[in-house]
Amino acid sequence: NAGVTQTPKFQVLKTGQSMTLQCAQDMNHNSMYWYRQDPGMGLRLIYYSASEGTTDKGEVPNGYNVSRLNKREFSLRLESAAPSQTSVYFCASSPAEAASYEQYFGPGTRLTVT
Amino acid sequence: RKEVEQDPGPFNVPEGATVAFNCTYSNSASQSFFWYRQDCRKEPKLLMSVYSSGNEDGRFTAQLNRASQYISLLIRDSKLSDSATYLCVVGGGSYIPTFGRGTSLIVHP
Numbered sequence: 752n753a754g755v756t757q758t759p760k761f762q763v764l765k766t767g768q769s770m771t772l773q774c775a776q777d778m779n780h781n782s783m784y785w786y787r788q789d790p791g792m793g794l795r796l797i798y799y800s801a802s803e804g805t806t807d808k809g810e811v812p813n814g815y816n817v818s819r820l821n822k823r824e825f826s827l828r829l830e831s832a833a834p835s836q837t838s839v840y841f842c843a844s845s846p847a848e849a850a851s852y853e854q855y856f857g858p859g860t861r862l863t864v865t
Numbered sequence: 866r867k868e869v870e871q872d873p874g875p876f877n878v879p880e881g882a883t884v885a886f887n888c889t890y891s892n893s894a895s896q897s898f899f900w901y902r903q904d905c906r907k908e909p910k911l912l913m914s915v916y917s918s919g920n921e922d923g924r925f926t927a928q929l930n931r932a933s934q935y936i937s938l939l940i941r942d943s944k945l946s947d948s949a950t951y952l953c954v955v956g957g958g959s960y961i962p963t964f965g966r967g968t969s970l971i972v973h974p
Contacts, residue, residue, distance in 0.1 A: 793966035848960045851897045856908035
């Protein structure tokens with residue numbers, strides 16, 4: 752099993768460009784999450800999807816949109832990238848609510864916005 | 866006060882040493898507690914869940930103190946490979962858990 756996969760691993764964007772980060776899990780998990788991690792800030796939740804067909808905002812949703820395409824896939828879109836969105840992005844999944852269950856993380860996408 | 870607080874360190878210890886980290890949380894309704902490990906430029910991975918009665922996994926022991934609202938992680942006989950950042954995670958009261966900012970551990974020869 753691959754677990755949680757993310758593409759791309761690295762990306763450089765110019766300010767104003769758009770892109771979609773892809774995430775897929777093969778563990779049949781109900782819940783999926785997008786985090787960003789910045790130095791000194793720890794992991795911050797951008798959006799999550801408690802189950803297929805639902806999405807909710809996390810702590811820092813501004814500038815992002817998400818799509819839970821099916822049970823396996825959860826994508827994160829930056830419509831107009833800004834330098835403040837330079838970060839490492841992690842996708843994660845869990846069997847049910849992450850407050851009670853272990854989360855499994857993907858390897859991350861390192862995004863630089865110039 | 867931050868919801869989950871950790872001493873960022875770094876804790877710099879020799880091989881074979883015993884080291885302990887604490888993590889304090891502010892929400893008394895919290896029900897779930899975890900320690901994750903994150904290696905440099907890698908994703909976080911679950912190290913262990915923390916149960917009310919405490920739990921041990923080899924060289925690692927996790928404890929919960931509800932009265933003082935903190936959890937701890939004890940590492941005995943430190944190895945070079947234990948060098949990493951240790952993230953405290955607390956859940957309960959909402960769907961999603963709260964991550965601490967992590968404690969950096971460096972084990973040197």
